[in-house]
Amino acid sequence: MRLNPVLEGLGAYPFVRLNEAKRAAAADGVDVIDLGVGEPREQTPAFIREALRGAVDPLSTYPLAEGLPELRGAISAWVATRFGAQLDPATEVLPTLGSKEAVFHLAQVLGGERVVVTAPGYPVPERGARFAGKEVVRLPLLAERGFLPDLDAIDWPGTAIVWLNFPNNPTGATAPLELYERAAALAREHDVVLASDEAYSELWFGEQPRGALELTDRRNVVVFNTLSKRSSMPGYRSGFVAGDPQVIAALKRYRPNVGVAPQEFVQRAAVAAWSDEQHVDDVRDVYRAKRDVLLGAFEAAGFTLAGGDATFFLWLRTPDGADDERIAMALLRETGIAVAPGSFFGPEGAGHVRAALVPTRERCAEAAARLRGR
Ligand SMILES: Cc1ncc(COP(=O)(O)O)c(C=O)c1O
Secondary structure: OOOOHHHHHHOOOOHHHHHHHHHHHHHOOOOOEEOOOOOOOOOOOHHHHHHHHHOOOOOOOOOOOOOOHHHHHHHHHHHHHHHOOOOOOOOOEEEEOOOHHHHHHHHHHOOOOEEEEEEOOOOHHHHHHHHOOOEEEEEEOOHHHOOOOOHHHOOOOOEEEEEEOOOOOOOOOOOOHHHHHHHHHHHHHOOOEEEEEOOOOOOEOOOOOOOHHHOOOOOOEEEEEEHHHHOOOOOOOOEEEEEOHHHHHHHHHHHHHOOOOOOHHHHHHHHHHHOOOHHHHHHHHHHHHHHHHHHHHHHHOOOEEOOOOEOOEEEEEOHHHOOHHHHHHHHHHHHOEEOEEHHHHOHHHOOEEEEEOOOOHHHHHHHHHHHHOO
16 A cells, blocks of 8 residues: 555654563563653642533534634633733634644644754654655754754745744753744744744743743744643643734634544633643642652762753753663663653754653652662
8 A cells, every 4th residue: 555655754753662672671570660751640630620520511512623712711811821921812822632733733734845843852843844745954952052943043934834842842941032032033034933832831940931922022923832731631632822813813724624623621621720820830849859859860870961940851961971772771671760762852862861750759769769779
């Protein structure tokens, strides 16, 4: 059978190799503590689960692509408090089925031949661009620049999208408002869309991160956010896109073709989640405690913190900059601790590993003890 050449060209996800190694270790009786996969595993707060249960109606009709007005209103209210921006819920906000599908689909609705992504990085912007038939340019995030991209290295004319992702997966770096200001001005000058993936905006341990919705001029700018991390709701699939009304309108035209309108009972639970900050403070405290216990232990084992102080990832330089996949596999064999080799996020990540602070506190403490006893 002939397959889409883009699909064929993607190759196996490198995480498959790590999964095989984890399975082999477990089969040998090793108790694996998985810091490799970045999936949140904290419990969804009870009031959100109750909101979901209470929203299941006897009659289940198709959800509208534009989302419930109540949810658009709750998101606008959250954005106003968090970023000081007054968004029009009718034209500047669109609920999405988690943020991954929206990140993937953006390239489908925009003209222009090229998509710029930062690297190392979350692979979805790149994959979405490839399926949309666009060329991909990787913009390196280097430690010596604080993991911020060099905007002058971008060939702006003819570019469709420039992606930013701060707080950054995998480096944990955050970006100053000036980066967004300059990137947005360049995007407007060259008719490019600046897309800011802010999935980790609420997971921070130093200063509260800035965001592109703080820009006074949001033309050509769209921001993606999600409840998966801040509200521990990855299974609900609930996020949003907000920003330039022209892009939002294009997405509203495109999305009914795909079938990605979020379920209304999930949208009602999302209203509850965006309307409360206490649970976000609480989950931040949990991640902070795990970060404190594991960072010191990784340092004792010879790793150094290379990345920033946000997200639930530690971006660690391997001892003496040694080969990251070899180090990760050795760590798994010797201690049962799985981390993601940095080169899995692209060649720019070589010499680093990413540790996700997602197991329970007890399991993180156990991992720390094993690292110290190594
Ligand atoms: C950088 C980044 N953006 C977006 C997402 C998508 O999250 P979700 O689809 O759960 O909203 C993730 C999830 O891992 C991510 O790491």
